[in-house]
Amino acid sequence: MYEEIARNKRRTVVLVIVNLLLLVAVGYVLAYVFANGNGIVGIVIAVVVAAVMSFASYRYGDRMVLASTRAREVTPQDEPRLHNVVEGIAIAAGVPKPRVYVVPEQAPNAFATGRDPEHSSIAVTRGLLDAMNRVELEGVIAHEMSHVVDRDILLGTIVATLVGAIVLVAEFMLRWFWWGGFGGRRGNDQSGGPAAAIIAIAGIALLLLAPLVGQIIKFAVSRRREYLADAQGAMLTRYPPGLASALKKIAVAPHGMRSANNATAHLWLDQPSRIEGDRMSFMEKLFSTHPPIQDRIRILEEM
Amino acid sequence: MLALWILLGVVVLLALFVVLSFNRLVRTRNRVDNAWSQIDVQLRRRYDLIPNLVETVKGYAAHERELFEEITRARAQAERASGVQDQAQAENDITAGLRRLIAVAENYPDLKASQNFLALQEELTATESKIAFARQFYNDQVAILNTKVQSFPTNIIASLTGFRPREFFEIEETAARGPVTSSF
Numbered sequence: 001m002y003e004e005i006a007r008n009k010r011r012t013v014v015l016v017i018v019n020l021l022l023l024v025a026v027g028y029v030l031a032y033v034f035a036n037g038n039g040i041v042g043i044v045i046a047v048v049v050a051a052v053m054s055f056a057s058y059r060y061g062d063r064m065v066l067a068s069t070r071a072r073e074v075t076p077q078d079e080p081r082l083h084n085v086v087e088g089i090a091i092a093a094g095v096p097k098p099r100v101y102v103v104p105e106q107a108p109n110a111f112a113t114g115r116d117p118e119h120s121s122i123a124v125t126r127g128l129l130d131a132m133n134r135v136e137l138e139g140v141i142a143h144e145m146s147h148v149v150d151r152d153i154l155l156g157t158i159v160a161t162l163v164g165a166i167v168l169v170a171e172f173m174l175r176w177f178w179w180g181g182f183g184g185r186r187g188n189d190q191s192g193g194p195a196a197a198i199i200a201i202a203g204i205a206l207l208l209l210a211p212l213v214g215q216i217i218k219f220a221v222s223r224r225r226e227y228l229a230d231a232q233g234a235m236l237t238r239y240p241p242g243l244a245s246a247l248k249k250i251a252v253a254p255h256g257m258r259s260a261n262n263a264t265a266h267l268w269l270d271q272p273s274r275i276e277g278d279r280m281s282f283m284e285k286l287f288s289t290h291p292p293i294q295d296r297i298r299i300l301e302e303m
Numbered sequence: 304m305l306a307l308w309i310l311l312g313v314v315v316l317l318a319l320f321v322v323l324s325f326n327r328l329v330r331t332r333n334r335v336d337n338a339w340s341q342i343d344v345q346l347r348r349r350y351d352l353i354p355n356l357v358e359t360v361k362g363y364a365a366h367e368r369e370l371f372e373e374i375t376r377a378r379a380q381a382e383r384a385s386g387v388q389d390q391a392q393a394e395n396d397i398t399a400g401l402r403r404l405i406a407v408a409e410n411y412p413d414l415k416a417s418q419n420f421l422a423l424q425e426e427l428t429a430t431e432s433k434i435a436f437a438r439q440f441y442n443d444q445v446a447i448l449n450t451k452v453q454s455f456p457t458n459i460i461a462s463l464t465g466f467r468p469r470e471f472f473e474i475e476e477t478a479a480r481g482p483v484t485s486s487f
Contacts, residue, residue, distance in 0.1 A: 080422075084429030091341055092436035094334070094444075134428070238439065 057161035071101035139243030142233035164263030244300035338441035374400035
């Protein structure tokens with residue numbers, strides 16, 4: 001457990017540095033092109049931007065993630081059972097009780113975010129609350145609590161907010177190309193001029209970068225950690241069949257989620273998807289971060 | 304000269320070891336105390352629930368007087384209990400009594416359907432599972448402390464500074480996990 005915490009802190013630092021270097025490179029190139037060879041200005045701006053981004057994602061990353069999933073905080077009066085279960089598991093893990101959120105989605109799923117156990121939140125979907133009995137809910141919450149205890153939430157949240165920006169732009173570019181972004185068809189190809197060309201080049205660069213970014217996310221949130229959180233969660237409830245049965249229900253439930261997005265996919269209990277059924281879109285496959293749910297169920301049942 | 308330096312080095316290392324292990328022992332003991340107060344909070348919450356629960360059931364099943372008295376007595380005893388063993392025994396009596404109370408309630412459909420009773424039952428289930436989780440955490444911490452206090456070489460520092468192994472909070476196996484309810 002302490003090794004996991006140390007590893008996560010190390011990876012967070014690496015990630016922040018990589019982000020800084022990436023931005024410095026982009027800033028240098030842009031300044032070189034626009035400011036006639038004066039790359040220093042670009043570097044200075046890039047460093048400032050990277051510092052602000054890093055600080056913001058450390059301090060406010062959890063709020064950004066929660067807002068992007070449209071999660072709403074609930075009181076113990078609204079959801080007594082959920083609050084009771086979260087409090088119980090927090091006691092078992094010996095950490096303060098996290099804040100409790102509900103995401104208005106029908107697909108059963110859950111995630112945790114925050115920066116440390118003192119500043120953490122657990123969010124579950126409405127569908128999860130409807131589908132699970134108490135023991136299953138305990139299993140799911142214990143899995144999320146393990147992410148809190150191991151500081152997976154810090155790394156996951158920073159990945160979501162830092163890398164999320166790049167993912168968003170890349171996806172936007174992909175669609176832009178797809179739907180005739182090269183401008184020829186609309187007949188205003190002359191008006192765009194060099195600006196359009198630069199955007200096109202930036203778009204291509206980002207598209208090439210997207211698989212790399214996918215790799216970064218996979219590096220940061222290896223599949224191992226999901227197995228680990230399953231195991232640690234089972235240690236908390238002392239009852240592996242609870243989570244196993246919850247995962248079985250999740251495996252057969254509809255997966256479609258409106259707020260699914262590649263920047264936050266790795267945070268969820270199971271990979272969310274915008275598309276119904278087992279199919280995933282090209283981008284979603286690229287960013288696939290979760291081990292097969294059947295394997296997880298099998299391991300829990302063997303415990 | 305060299306021998307002096309070596310001697311000095313050994314003394315410094317030894318002092319460092321003593322300080323570090325003492326601090327680690329203090330940290331662990333504080334964690335145990337903290338875990339115990341968690342149990343205490345949850346137990347108190349259950350004491351507070353009992354009069355409410357008894358009153359509610361009384362409204363529908365007044366003639367179960369013997370059971371009510373038994374639970375009230377067990378509660379009073381638990382509040383007076385001192386020491387881990389004593390407390391655990393008294394809590395076992397309460398748990399057994401509450402279990403029977405819920406079982407009795409099963410025979411009264413009106414009671415089972417009342418909103419008040421359902422809310423109390425959720426509270427009771429939640430509190431019992433919180434007690435179980437708090438107990439589990441406490442016992443884990445006690446195990447860690449006891450290992451440190453008893454294993455060489457920390458045991459020397461522990462015995463010099465007055466650290467003792469702590470008692471586990473045991474409950475009867477039949478009353479283990481799986482709280483009173485079946486309807487959730």
